[in-house]
Amino acid sequence: MDIVVLIKQVPGTSNVRMDPVTGVMIRDASETVMNPLDEHAVAEAARIKALNPGTSVTAITMGPGSAKKILTEACARGADRGILLSHRTFGGSDTIATARVLAAAIQKQGTFDIILAGEKATDGETGQTGPMTATLLNIPVITFVRRLSVEGGNIRAQRLVEEGVEEVEAKLPALITVVREIITPPLPTLRNYVVARKLSFPVWGPEDLGLKENETGLKGSATRVVKVFSPKLSRNTEFITAGQGEGAGPAVRTIFEALEKRDLLKR
Amino acid sequence: MEAKNGIMVLAEVRNRKIHPLTYELLAWGRRLSEKAGGSVDCAVLDPGGEDLESLISYGAHRVLAVSPGNVPPLPATSLAGMLVRLIREESPAIVIAAATTYGRTMMPIAAARLSTGLTADCTGLDIDTEDKLLLQTRPAIGGNIMATIKTPSARPQMATVRPRSIKPPAPDKGRRGEIIVRQDQTLPGIWREKFISFIPDQFGDKGLEGADLVITGGKGMKNKDNFLMLDELSALLGAAPGATRDAVEAGWAPFSRQIGLTGKTVAPKVYIAAGVSGKIQHLAGMMTSEYIIAINEDPGAQIFKVADLGIIGDAPAMVGKIIEAVKEYKNSPGR
Numbered sequence: 001m002d003i004v005v006l007i008k009q010v011p012g013t014s015n016v017r018m019d020p021v022t023g024v025m026i027r028d029a030s031e032t033v034m035n036p037l038d039e040h041a042v043a044e045a046a047r048i049k050a051l052n053p054g055t056s057v058t059a060i061t062m063g064p065g066s067a068k069k070i071l072t073e074a075c076a077r078g079a080d081r082g083i084l085l086s087h088r089t090f091g092g093s094d095t096i097a098t099a100r101v102l103a104a105a106i107q108k109q110g111t112f113d114i115i116l117a118g119e120k121a122t123d124g125e126t127g128q129t130g131p132m133t134a135t136l137l138n139i140p141v142i143t144f145v146r147r148l149s150v151e152g153g154n155i156r157a158q159r160l161v162e163e164g165v166e167e168v169e170a171k172l173p174a175l176i177t178v179v180r181e182i183i184t185p186p187l188p189t190l191r192n193y194v195v196a197r198k199l200s201f202p203v204w205g206p207e208d209l210g211l212k213e214n215e216t217g218l219k220g221s222a223t224r225v226v227k228v229f230s231p232k233l234s235r236n237t238e239f240i241t242a243g244q245g246e247g248a249g250p251a252v253r254t255i256f257e258a259l260e261k262r263d264l265l266k267r
Numbered sequence: 268m269e270a271k272n273g274i275m276v277l278a279e280v281r282n283r284k285i286h287p288l289t290y291e292l293l294a295w296g297r298r299l300s301e302k303a304g305g306s307v308d309c310a311v312l313d314p315g316g317e318d319l320e321s322l323i324s325y326g327a328h329r330v331l332a333v334s335p336g337n338v339p340p341l342p343a344t345s346l347a348g349m350l351v352r353l354i355r356e357e358s359p360a361i362v363i364a365a366a367t368t369y370g371r372t373m374m375p376i377a378a379a380r381l382s383t384g385l386t387a388d389c390t391g392l393d394i395d396t397e398d399k400l401l402l403q404t405r406p407a408i409g410g411n412i413m414a415t416i417k418t419p420s421a422r423p424q425m426a427t428v429r430p431r432s433i434k435p436p437a438p439d440k441g442r443r444g445e446i447i448v449r450q451d452q453t454l455p456g457i458w459r460e461k462f463i464s465f466i467p468d469q470f471g472d473k474g475l476e477g478a479d480l481v482i483t484g485g486k487g488m489k490n491k492d493n494f495l496m497l498d499e500l501s502a503l504l505g506a507a508p509g510a511t512r513d514a515v516e517a518g519w520a521p522f523s524r525q526i527g528l529t530g531k532t533v534a535p536k537v538y539i540a541a542g543v544s545g546k547i548q549h550l551a552g553m554m555t556s557e558y559i560i561a562i563n564e565d566p567g568a569q570i571f572k573v574a575d576l577g578i579i580g581d582a583p584a585m586v587g588k589i590i591e592a593v594k595e596y597k598n599s600p601g602r
């Protein structure tokens with residue numbers, strides 16, 4: 001069985017800036033990590049591999065040259081190989097432009113049965129890349145998956161939805177987006193890191209993928225950031241200082257009034 | 268694709284029932300159509316035996332229901348195919364859906380098939396007065412900034428909208444509209460997926476997301492025992508209990524109760540935050556509550572910026588006092 005895991009490099013802290021002119025995020029390579037959910041996706045791939053001898057796991061990321069380090073990490077966590085999709089024309093891609101690059105790479109890298117992606121990334125928080133990539137590959141997608149089992153040519157998945165758990169089944173190949181409940185990723189061992197560090201990863205650009213310049217990056221993106229601003233907070237706050245013991249009386253009474261006025265206090 | 272100037276709202280359908288979130292989407296649809304023109308069409312995929320009239324009373328000009336015939340519940344990829352066909356037939360300028368597991372699955376599939384853009388999890392939608400394009404505003408970078416996004420030339424302009432970002436108006440039974448039910452049985456074969464089962468969560472999230480009163484605790488509750496007083500108070504008042512991420516990480520509450528950017532969004536009539544600092548990621552999930560009461564010992568805490576009533580004091584002690592008072596109230600004879 002062939003598994004592909006899509007992994008994304010994201011800022012390690014919430015200290016990200018945006019270019020005020022283009023609205024594109026400025027990423028500082030010194031402080032980036034693998035999207036935390038993608039660690040879960042890689043761990044799930046490793047779990048399936050352990051149950052199915054002969055399985056290969058390929059980690060793919062689109063990003064700057066520095067994203068190589070998350071491919072190394074994916075290999076330390078159980079992937080067999082990694083592919084970096086990198087070119088200056090890929091910069092500024094929105095989700096549809098990213099999905100085009102990922103879909104082209106998945107097709108180029110060989111056969112695939114299961115593609116795993118995170119449900120969403122901590123930087124863009126769109127959660128759109130997975131379903132879009134599946135659609136461009138013309139395969140089914142199962143989103144928000146918290147439990148997976150593979151049997152023969154089928155995959156069974158439990159989706160964590162608002163009001164419960166939905167179970168669906170799909171014929172492979174299929175793309176799955178995972179939530180963090182899918183598995184607790186074990187820490188990679190030092191030995192695995194040492195092995196993974198020796199691996200080198202091919203770097204593919206638009207020509208390798210047969211993509212035109214207007215299909216990727218800022219040019220290939222359907223959306224544009226036109227404005228960024230700080231969220232505005234403010235309400236007129238009535239302040240009460242609650243004293244000890246009896247001193248809390250006025251505060252309690254004011255809370256009661258607020259509840260009563262809105263019919264929220266029942267005997 | 269060529270677009271006319273209609274607005275299509277994708278009804279939130281859960282277990283073949285129309286979910287009230289749809290009324291919020293219709294409210295957005297109406298607001299946009301007032302500025303951009305065009306009708307508001309409510310697309311309902313596989314509606315079951317639903318009461319479609321209500322969608323008109325909440326603002327739809329037309330209800331476009333698509334029925335796959337008498338088949339078992341359809342998984343997302345098949346449903347998205349129905350949505351794509353409907354969009355191709357109607358060519359709306361704008362398509363919006365709820366930013367739920369439903370909308371956030373259907374919309375990216377549809378957008379990719381239509382080769383257009385999609386903006387996730389918007390908290391505000393508007394129309395640019397000059398070029399009439401959809402302005403899609405969403406929190407970015409962990410909620411620290413807001414970004415406004417346009418889809419300049421690809422069509423339709425597609426967005427998912429965060430639940431509770433608008434209050435639906437009262438339904439107007441006098442409103443007239445058209446209900447069109449179509450059959451679409453070009454199914455599903457090619458998508459090779461099938462629905463197996465649905466097991467409702469006993470806790471659900473109706474508790475939180477639809478609650479009129481939410482009582483949330485943060486690290487300022489100091490320890491788990493104190494935190495559990497909030498459960499007692501919630502039970503007494505019939506409130507839904509919430510938690511900050513730090514409280515969840517401390518093991519004081521399950522993740523299903525987390526409110527904020529990476530948790531649930533609530534907008535109750537009254538929101539009580541006890542020992543919550545009010546970091547922007549938490550505010551993202553509760554800022555649109557009607558009346559916010561914050562209890563914090565630090566007068567400079569950011570939570571007070573969004574509070575209507577700010578109680579400066581010890582949160583565990585205050586919660587204890589409120590519990591006492593509620594018990595007393597319940598035991599006292601009526602007015």
Ligand SMILES: Cc1cc2nc3c(=O)[nH]c(=O)nc-3n(C[C@H](O)[C@H](O)[C@H](O)COP(=O)(O)OP(=O)(O)OC[C@H]3O[C@@H](n4cnc5c(N)ncnc54)[C@H](O)[C@@H]3O)c2cc1C
Nearest residue numbers: 485486487511512527528529530542544548549564581582
């Ligand atoms: C990408 C990202 C996503 C996030 N998503 C979420 C999310 O969905 N939800 C969420 O909640 N957080 C989220 N966070 C975390 C968020 O930034 C805050 O860390 C968190 O909300 C803080 O929780 P808290 O208010 O309980 O704790 P603290 O920030 O530690 O605040 C405790 C407060 O209690 C007060 N206090 C202390 N003792 C007392 C006392 N005795 N009486 C009264 N007051 C007292 C203090 O003054 C302080 O204001 C996210 C962060 C990131 C980076």
Ligand SMILES: Nc1ncnc2c1ncn2[C@@H]1O[C@H](COP(=O)(O)O)[C@@H](O)[C@H]1O
Nearest residue numbers: 006007062117118120121126127128129
């Ligand atoms: N540049 C990328 N390279 C590889 N995978 C990606 C990339 N962007 C997003 N993904 C995948 O899509 C998931 C959701 O990301 P997003 O749509 O950005 O929220 C991530 O968890 C990854 O699995």
